Amino acid sequence: MNKMISKYMVLYELRNVTGNPFVHIFGVGMPIFMAILITRISISEIPDASVMKMLSTSIFLGIGAMIPMATILMGYAVRQAQDLEKGIPERMRLFGIRNRVTICNRAVSELIYMAAAFGLYFLAGIFFMDLQAPVLSGFVLYAVCMLFFSIMCFMLGHAVAALAKRFSLTYCIVMMVYFACMIFGGMMGISYENMPAAMQAVARLLPVTYFSRDFYAIWTGETYNFVPMIQSYLFFGAASGILLFAALRRR
Amino acid sequence: MEREVLLSIENLTVRYGKDVVLQIGSPVLIEEGDRVGIIGSNGAGKSTLIRSILGLVNYQGSIRTALPMDRIAVHMQSNEYTDSMATKHIMEAILQTKISRNQRLQELIRYFEFEDCLRKRYSKLSGGQKQRFTIIMVMMQDAPLTFYDEVTSGLDFETRQKLVEKMVTWYQQRDASLCIVSHYYEELEQLANKLLILDKGRVIAYGKKEELFRRYCGRAVIILKHSQEKEALFRPYDKLASPAHLIALPCETEEKERELTDLLLTHNMDYTRSTTDIEMIYTNAKKCTENRLDGGER
Numbered sequence: 281m282n283k284m285i286s287k288y289m290v291l292y293e294l295r296n297v298t299g300n301p302f303v304h305i306f307g308v309g310m311p312i313f314m315a316i317l318i319t320r321i322s323i324s325e326i327p328d329a330s331v332m333k334m335l336s337t338s339i340f341l342g343i344g345a346m347i348p349m350a351t352i353l354m355g356y357a358v359r360q361a362q363d364l365e366k367g368i369p370e371r372m373r374l375f376g377i378r379n380r381v382t383i384c385n386r387a388v389s390e391l392i393y394m395a396a397a398f399g400l401y402f403l404a405g406i407f408f409m410d411l412q413a414p415v416l417s418g419f420v421l422y423a424v425c426m427l428f429f430s431i432m433c434f435m436l437g438h439a440v441a442a443l444a445k446r447f448s449l450t451y452c453i454v455m456m457v458y459f460a461c462m463i464f465g466g467m468m469g470i471s472y473e474n475m476p477a478a479m480q481a482v483a484r485l486l487p488v489t490y491f492s493r494d495f496y497a498i499w500t501g502e503t504y505n506f507v508p509m510i511q512s513y514l515f516f517g518a519a520s521g522i523l524l525f526a527a528l529r530r531r
Numbered sequence: 532m533e534r535e536v537l538l539s540i541e542n543l544t545v546r547y548g549k550d551v552v553l554q555i556g557s558p559v560l561i562e563e564g565d566r567v568g569i570i571g572s573n574g575a576g577k578s579t580l581i582r583s584i585l586g587l588v589n590y591q592g593s594i595r596t597a598l599p600m601d602r603i604a605v606h607m608q609s610n611e612y613t614d615s616m617a618t619k620h621i622m623e624a625i626l627q628t629k630i631s632r633n634q635r636l637q638e639l640i641r642y643f644e645f646e647d648c649l650r651k652r653y654s655k656l657s658g659g660q661k662q663r664f665t666i667i668m669v670m671m672q673d674a675p676l677t678f679y680d681e682v683t684s685g686l687d688f689e690t691r692q693k694l695v696e697k698m699v700t701w702y703q704q705r706d707a708s709l710c711i712v713s714h715y716y717e718e719l720e721q722l723a724n725k726l727l728i729l730d731k732g733r734v735i736a737y738g739k740k741e742e743l744f745r746r747y748c749g750r751a752v753i754i755l756k757h758s759q760e761k762e763a764l765f766r767p768y769d770k771l772a773s774p775a776h777l778i779a780l781p782c783e784t785e786e787k788e789r790e791l792t793d794l795l796l797t798h799n800m801d802y803t804r805s806t807t808d809i810e811m812i813y814t815n816a817k818k819c820t821e822n823r824l825d826g827g828e829r
Contacts, residue, residue: 299616
C-alpha cells in the first residue's frame with residue numbers, strides 16, 4: 281500500500297480506538313464527570329461570583345489535559361502493546377501495510393477521536409459549568425498546547441509499548457505515568473502551591489501543571505511568562521523523543 | 532521454454548542464539564509455476580525458511596527475488612487481527628476496497644462461504660473460518676508467489692478436506708507459484724508438483740515429486756498394512772523404509788511388480804500401489820541421508 285493516509289485505514293483505526301470502552305470511560309466520561317464534580321465542590325463555599333468563575337475555568341482547563349492522557353497515552357499505548365503481543369503489525373506488514381502507514385493513520389484517527397472528545401468536554405462545560413469566555417489567542421493557544429501535549433503523549437505511548445512489548449507491563453507503566461501526571465499536575469486534590477518543594481520541582485517539568493495552574497491567565501489574555509511552560513514542553517518532548525528513539529533503535 | 536526464477540536461496544544460515552536452525556548450501560530455485568510442498572518434522576526449519584525469505588528473521592547468505600515484497604503473499608501459521616471490529620471492516624481496510632463494490636472479492640467470499648462471518652469479530656470465528664478469512668485476503672493479493680504455512684493445522688478432518696478442495700480448485704485455474712508447508716501429505720499430493728524436504732535444518736531433497744520418487748523409491752511401490760503374516764510372507768523380498776505400521780515393497784520392474792501382486796492376490800491381501808507417495812519419498816529420502824551420514828550405503 282503506497283498511500284500514507286487512506287480513508288479505509290483511518291476508518292479502521294478509528295474503529296480500533298472506539299472499540300476500546302475504557303477510552304470512552306477515562307477519556308470522555310471521567311474528565312467531564314470530574315470537572316463538574318470538583319468544580320461544584322470547590323465553588324460551594326465561595327461567595328464571590330467572579331472568583332467562582334475563575335476557579336471553575338481553571339479546573340476545567342486543567343482537567344482537559346486528562347483527555348489526551350487517557351485517549352492517547354493510555355488508550356493508544358495499551359492497544360499498541362496488545363497488537364504487538366498478538367503479532368498484528370507483522371501480519372499487516374505481510375499484507376504490504378508498512379509500519380509508518382499504520383502509525384500515520386493511527387495518529388490521524390487518535391486526533392479525530394480527541395477532537396470529538398474535546399467537543400463533548402466543551403459542550404458539557406458550556407452547559408453545566410459557569411466558564412469564563414476565552415480571548416481568541418487564549419483559545420488558540422490552549423488548542424495548540426493540547427495538540428503538542430498529545431503528540432508527546434503519542435510518542436511516549438508508542439515508545440513504552442514498543443519497549444515493554446507486553447500488554448500487562450505497558451498498562452502498568454502508562455497507568456503510573458497517568459496518575460503521576462495527575463498528582464503532580466494538581467488534579468488529585470493537592471494544588472501546586474500546597475506541594476512540598478521537591479514535588480513542585482517535579483511538577484514544574486510537566487506540561488499538565490501549566491494547564492491546571494496557569495492556563496486561566498493565557499485563556500483570558502493576561503500577561504504571562506511562557507518560559508517555564510515552554511521548558512516543561514521541551515523536557516517532556518525530549519524524554520518522549522529519547523524513549524521513542526531507543527524503541528526504534530531496539531527494533 | 533525457460534521459466535523465470537522467482538526465488539533463489541543459496542548458502543543460507545539462520546541462527547537462534549548459538550544454535551544453527553537452518554542451513555541451506557546448494558541453491559534452491561523456485562521458478563514460475565512451481566507448487567512446492569515443504570515438508571519435514573517439527574523443528575526441521577520449515578517456518579524458519581519462510582520467515583527468512585520474508586525478512587522476519589536475521590540470516591546469513593543469499594535469498595534473491597526479483598519480486599517486490601508486496602508481490603509475495605503469505606498465510607502464516609498463526610494470523611491475528613484486531614478484535615475491535617467486524618471482520619468485514621478489517622478486510623476492507625487491508626484490501627483498500629469496499630466489498631460491495633468489488634466483484635472479485637465478492638466472488639472469493641462466496642467461494643469460501645464466508646458471507647455469514649463478515650459481521651462477526653475475529654475472535655468469534657471458528658478455526659476454519661479464521662483460516663478462510665486470511666486465505667481470502669491472501670488470494671485477493673493475486674501475487675505471483677504465495678506461501679501457505681500450515682493452513683490446515685488444528686482443523687478437523689472434514690473442514691480440512693473442504694478447505695484444501697477449494698484451494699486446489701482455485702489454483703487449478705491459475706498459474707501462481709505456491710510454497711506450501713504441511714504435515715498432511717494428502718494435501719500436498721493435490722497441491723504440490725515439487726517437494727522440498729527438510730530435516731534438522733538441512734535440505735535432504737529438492738525436486739519434482741516424480742523425480743524424487745524415482746530417486747528414492749524406484750519405479751513403483753506396493754504398500755501394505757503391517758502384520759506378522761505379511762512380514763513372514765515378504766521376508767525374502769527387498770523392502771523400502773516405511774513407517775512401522777506399513778510394509779513398502781519396491782517394484783523395480785514390471786515382472787517384479789507382477790510377482791508381488793500375484794502373491795498378494797493369492798493370499799487375498801489388500802495393498803496400495805503408488806508412483807508418487809509423499810510419505811514414501813520422505814521416509815526414504817531421510818533414511819538415505821542418515822545412511823550417507825553414517826557412512827552406509829542404501
